Amino acid sequence: MDTVRVISSSTVQAPSQNGGDSAQKIDLTPWDLKFLLLETVQKGLLFHTKNHQIHHLQHTLSSTLAFFPPLAGRLVITRHHDNTTATSHITCNNAGALFVHAAAENTSVADILQPNYVPPIVHSFFALNGARNHEGTSQPLLAVQVTELLDGIFIGFTVNHSVADGKSFWLFVNSWAEISRGSLKPSKSPVFQRWFPNDIEVPIRFPFTDQKQAHKYSETHPSERVFHFTKEKIAELKVKANTEANTNRVSSLLALLTHLWRSVIRCKQLDPEEEVSYRLLIGVRPRMVPPFPEDYFGNALVAGGVTMKAGELVVEGGLGKVAMEMNKVVSLESDETVKKEYESWVKKPWLIPPAMLIGGHSLTTSSSPRFDVYGNDFGWGKPVAVRSGGANKGYGKITVFAGVEEGSIDIEV
Template sequence: MNHAVVDGSCFWQFFNSWSEISRGSDKISRPPVLNRWFPIDDDCPIRIPFSSEQISDTFVVPKVEEMVFHFTKEKIAKLKAKANAEMDTTTISSLQALLAHLWQSVVRCQNINDTNQEVKYVLLVSARPRLRPPLPEGYFGNTINAETLRATAEEVVGKGLGWVAWQMNKAIALQTNDGIRKLYEDWVKNPKLLTMSVMTNNTLTTSSSPRFNVYGNDFGWGKPVAVRSGSANKTDGKMTVFPGVEEGSIDIEVPFFDLRSL
């Protein structure tokens, strides 16, 4: 399933529907909405100017070490409460607090000598609920945008969990209807291909979501006991978030070239 066509919401909607059919249902509970949303009404189709440089980016599955961290509902609640208390707010979400904790932990363990070294965190944010009007729940397409956070290693480690989580909170808040529409309209005028070169050193990326219905998949032999992604979904610093098997818990796959320092 290619990200040029669909996103993680569609991926899990497909598996949810497949499992319903496998259990004998003659009607799936959430049919896909195949009507395409487009930011403008003309200039279709989009002509992408291919060049040898654009198509020479070859992805080779790297040899990375991997660890899966399990966070209980209670631990996540403590992180959320701490982050909000530090910033005197109530708007930092559970996931933002958890990812901030993870970013701090990784940067701290990397022992970066130059504390002014820039580190980055790439958040992948869905445009589905942010467009006005919002896209239908079952919209079958790719609605993901990337928001990149930049800070120094000293800021991430030293300014506290709340400060880091607040940077994530502000970055996600920038994903407004007007901002998303402008992003897409600009892309149509000057289309560019996404390459793996965006994954530079000292960069973390989070994909997937704890909101996906993973454990509701039952193909007739029982519900899942765990979820893991394949090798093509793993590069240095590219983390994948899944719901944990216990309600409210979260599992995070963390691959790095060298996990020994973590």
């Protein structure tokens, strides 16, 4: 198997004339703080091309960072006198992003796309592997690795998850692609002002006693496979779910995720009385009153889950019934419930432990097919595939992407 050779590693900063934001300080919300013990967001794009320029990418990354000062900054974690609580913020000090130029000369685009299982080398196409978000005090909040392949390139993006969620992540990538194609500025302007209810004291204190508590929960990763669902197949599942439930409220995505959940549990042949669960990350930008700006840059996510008995899940007619249970969980997240959860966390703060992401008979879904993945043309054509890195991976982790064809969905399991 081919190995990845690092050719160069450098720090890319925003142009100095844009240094007016260098003193900007952004306090973190509960949605941001929760991710401190976890690993980063790692997503990457595969291109079938040799028509690219490393220096051009470095230059346009610098130009893009002028519009995304948090990604060129660092985290600050301040411990308080009791030594058990801390506060945290981003300092937009233009310390810079990491840019790695690498090569896997004997790996082709087909070597990535054709196997049933994602080749392990894909995880080597990302920088800062194994890094925890709280380490953003000394490590870059953004790292980009451009890996040259035999007949293409892979651009791997690593972003600190306490700084950005999936929607913010792709807003940055979309903006960089625009500037790489020749735009002077992004078509969408990120909004960095974090949301705090009026009666919340800022900065928010949270428990943080020892950074070593964020130990790595697994040295190995299970096999990964990408399943492709066509627009037609998804439409079939949606009709089936809505017909069985005698409703029209089941979305295409929930019908598909329910189908996946039932398939996994059916294959496991569990005791019908055994409880199984499915966790969803739910975006709250449009659920708030008034709604957040679409380009709110930061985390705006809550977790919801469905738990039921294995026998109940896989029974005939269960697609519609279970999809409606998923629908209820998503529908429950309103302005009122989100604010209550937020304020409850402030009163009794906790950070997500890494072990919570894996294990048992639970599935967890992240990302969204709504994110613009295949519009990311950096000047040499659109990507042919998207893949994620090894961060926060474990048994039962599911990542959802738009497929190449309009209306299709890829699910990495």
